[in-house]
Amino acid sequence: MITIRTVRTTDLPVLWAMAVLPHHGATADSSVPIPLPASCAPPAEFPDLADPAASLLEAGGDLLVAEAGGHLVGMAGFQPTGQPGRAEVVHVRVHPALRRRGVGRNLMAAVEAEAARRGFTETWLDTATNMPEAMAFYEGIGYVETGRESRPEWHWTLVYYLKELTP
Numbered sequence: 001m002i003t004i005r006t007v008r009t010t011d012l013p014v015l016w017a018m019a020v021l022p023h024h025g026a027t028a029d030s031s032v033p034i035p036l037p038a039s040c041a042p043p044a045e046f047p048d049l050a051d052p053a054a055s056l057l058e059a060g061g062d063l064l065v066a067e068a069g070g071h072l073v074g075m076a077g078f079q080p081t082g083q084p085g086r087a088e089v090v091h092v093r094v095h096p097a098l099r100r101r102g103v104g105r106n107l108m109a110a111v112e113a114e115a116a117r118r119g120f121t122e123t124w125l126d127t128a129t130n131m132p133e134a135m136a137f138y139e140g141i142g143y144v145e146t147g148r149e150s151r152p153e154w155h156w157t158l159v160y161y162l163k164e165l166t167p
Helices: 009-019 052-057 103-117 132-140
Strands: 002-006 062-068 071-080 086-094 122-128 144-149 158-164
Touching: 002 103, 009 071, 009 086, 052 062, 052 071, 062 103, 071 103, 086 103, 103 122, 122 132, 132 158
Parallel strands: 086 122
Antiparallel strands: 002 062, 062 071, 071 086, 122 158, 144 158
């Protein structure tokens, strides 16, 4: 059974490890151990994960985690964008051994429900063309592509998605 709840400070070392797991291309991997070994420091590329209470919660967002069998197996959050009614979905990760088992769907449903409860009317996110599984996942749960962005120094194209929330 999957349980979704708000992040706790004691969750952070495992979430830091989860944040840097491979997420490009085909990423389901049943050989990755559950539980994940904890990381001793937040990943440099995600400084807001060092203190989600200060970076997401105080800004009006949230960071949710998924638990299965007493272990953290996923996370997803949201934060205000500065545009009225719009929240940005951030840090969507699912443990590689549990992908395609409903963890991501449950997390996203919880994120969307909490964002709607707080008055947001739509959620926005981005992913990249080097993550085709993520693109298919978001489209499969109702996100609509709204644009793309490429830069010469990138080896991928960013893809922007939007979803209207139901109250």
